[in-house]
Amino acid sequence: MTAAALGRFCVPKMDVVLVESDEIGIVGVGEATIPSIKMFNDSLGIDEAEFLAATGGTYKLGIAFEGWGRPDQGYVHAFGLVGSALGVVPFHHYWLRGLKLGISKPLGHYVLHTLAIAANRFDHLSPPANSPLPPLPYAFHFDASLYAKFLRGFAEKLGVVRQEGKIVAVERDQHNGDVSAVVLANGTRISGDLFIDCSGFRGLLIEQELEAGFEDWTHWLQCDRAIAVPCSRVEPLTPLTRSIARKAGWQWRIPLQHRIGNGYVFNSDHISEDEAASTLLANLDGEAMAEPRTIRFKTGRRSKTWVRNVVAIGLSSGFIEPLESTSIHLIQTAITRLIELLPAGEITDATRDDYNARAAFEMERIRDFIILHYHANRREGDAFWDGLRKMQVPEPLQHKIDLFRSTGRVVPSFDELFDTRAWIHVMIGQDIIPETYHPIADQLPERRLKEFLEGLERAHLEQVRRMPDHGAFVAKFAPMKQEMAQA
Numbered sequence: 001m002t003a004a005a006l007g008r009f010c011v012p013k014m015d016v017v018l019v020e021s022d023e024i025g026i027v028g029v030g031e032a033t034i035p036s037i038k039m040f041n042d043s044l045g046i047d048e049a050e051f052l053a054a055t056g057g058t059y060k061l062g063i064a065f066e067g068w069g070r071p072d073q074g075y076v077h078a079f080g081l082v083g084s085a086l087g088v089v090p091f092h093h094y095w096l097r098g099l100k101l102g103i104s105k106p107l108g109h110y111v112l113h114t115l116a117i118a119a120n121r122f123d124h125l126s127p128p129a130n131s132p133l134p135p136l137p138y139a140f141h142f143d144a145s146l147y148a149k150f151l152r153g154f155a156e157k158l159g160v161v162r163q164e165g166k167i168v169a170v171e172r173d174q175h176n177g178d179v180s181a182v183v184l185a186n187g188t189r190i191s192g193d194l195f196i197d198c199s200g201f202r203g204l205l206i207e208q209e210l211e212a213g214f215e216d217w218t219h220w221l222q223c224d225r226a227i228a229v230p231c232s233r234v235e236p237l238t239p240l241t242r243s244i245a246r247k248a249g250w251q252w253r254i255p256l257q258h259r260i261g262n263g264y265v266f267n268s269d270h271i272s273e274d275e276a277a278s279t280l281l282a283n284l285d286g287e288a289m290a291e292p293r294t295i296r297f298k299t300g301r302r303s304k305t306w307v308r309n310v311v312a313i314g315l316s317s318g319f320i321e322p323l324e325s326t327s328i329h330l331i332q333t334a335i336t337r338l339i340e341l342l343p344a345g346e347i348t349d350a351t352r353d354d355y356n357a358r359a360a361f362e363m364e365r366i367r368d369f370i371i372l373h374y375h376a377n378r379r380e381g382d383a384f385w386d387g388l389r390k391m392q393v394p395e396p397l398q399h400k401i402d403l404f405r406s407t408g409r410v411v412p413s414f415d416e417l418f419d420t421r422a423w424i425h426v427m428i429g430q431d432i433i434p435e436t437y438h439p440i441a442d443q444l445p446e447r448r449l450k451e452f453l454e455g456l457e458r459a460h461l462e463q464v465r466r467m468p469d470h471g472a473f474v475a476k477f478a479p480m481k482q483e484m485a486q487a
């Protein structure tokens, strides 16, 4: 992704060399995204149909969380609007008033994406001006290895030079300590002014060479392993990621055109790898297509992601488990920040400090949102979940929960990825129901509120009825070539 973006925006003014090692390969998981991925692809000039066909991609309208509140309950964190504007206060205050009056249905009845997911439908929607209906922002599921291959070809066409080989040594400038070159196993020496460390968990330059340090978050986000296994595709092709709470973590299900990606993210203190693998294999919708693969990780962030002339992007900069599909998004924002701050000459401390402060803020706020899912669980009796419910959470998160519980208000900080809608979905979905709502919501006569809620649901359902089936849409718009699906 970084090479493709630099190729698009910086070549030919700058020389960009991409070093990759086929022997090491890529982590190869990471198949669910959030709507900003579309902006990334669009800004690079990537054709959506071509990209989806090349990566076995499908559409994603949200994530279904199953068993995260009470074990028998579920909710959808859907993209797009919650309800529709009705004056100066957000929709959910009117919905809360309706709840007290007994006239509100569950929140999802007023969310276009949730209704489209329930009906298994998708379309490229842009409603006409003055329509009460929202647009339909969407994300994708795709095969991460195929996306990397696709972007490699894309970057090379733009003039990025790919160098195959394993980096075995790093050279430093004797005067200022900057990295001056990397040396490959075959002796090739690649020098440069700026090095982007996209070497994955190992953090080849940022940690192994520059010792940037790591802020460990495992006391809050306690899962430390994932077991992944693909299985054969089943019908229907659903436009959502599923996240199913399990005894010591959660299972993902990501539908692609040629297979379903599955994984169990878990805490190895509470369950063995063998037990996690058998739980996963017992809960697949299709036939397993490979042996389960274990990936170990540590949650946290690199203390500084820009050190000297090295910028860490991707897993080398830190990791938060894929519960809300945020890692690829973090790569995008890191690329945007880097391009904004691209040095014209010498790199200044102010540049590095600004980059590092923004990266830290962004990741900490995402961390809090992920902790919320674990902390607000109602799974009494499972040691893993009991501990998470009782743990002390970061102060900014506790403040958000307290504010919402007492007033129904969510005030996300400026520049925070997850906005009011996302927090509402998860808090209400996991039974944090506000004691009060905004007093302005009382100004609407009860009869009008009822008409409004009924009309909104009806308009959404009519819109959904006009959409084609998701699988049929994908098969027509961006079918994956048969030979690629079988490769």
Ligand SMILES: Cc1cc2nc3c(=O)[nH]c(=O)nc-3n(C[C@H](O)[C@H](O)[C@H](O)COP(=O)(O)OP(=O)(O)OC[C@H]3O[C@@H](n4cnc5c(N)ncnc54)[C@H](O)[C@@H]3O)c2cc1C
Binding pocket: 019, 020, 021, 022, 024, 025, 026, 027, 028, 029, 030, 031, 032, 033, 144, 165, 166, 167, 168, 198, 199, 200, 201, 202, 204, 226, 228, 263, 295, 297, 313, 314, 315, 316, 322, 325, 326, 327, 328, 329, 331
């Ligand atoms: C279990 C799991 C599930 C995930 N699910 C999601 C998800 O649903 N959504 C999402 O957004 N993200 C997800 N992620 C994160 C996502 O996988 C990563 O953000 C993404 O794949 C990018 O990885 P990367 O490029 O940083 O590292 P890698 O894929 O590990 O790539 C590292 C690159 O560095 C090269 N390299 C390393 N060392 C050397 C060397 N010595 N010499 C030469 N080259 C070298 C390798 O060849 C490779 O090309 C998930 C991660 C995990 C662990």
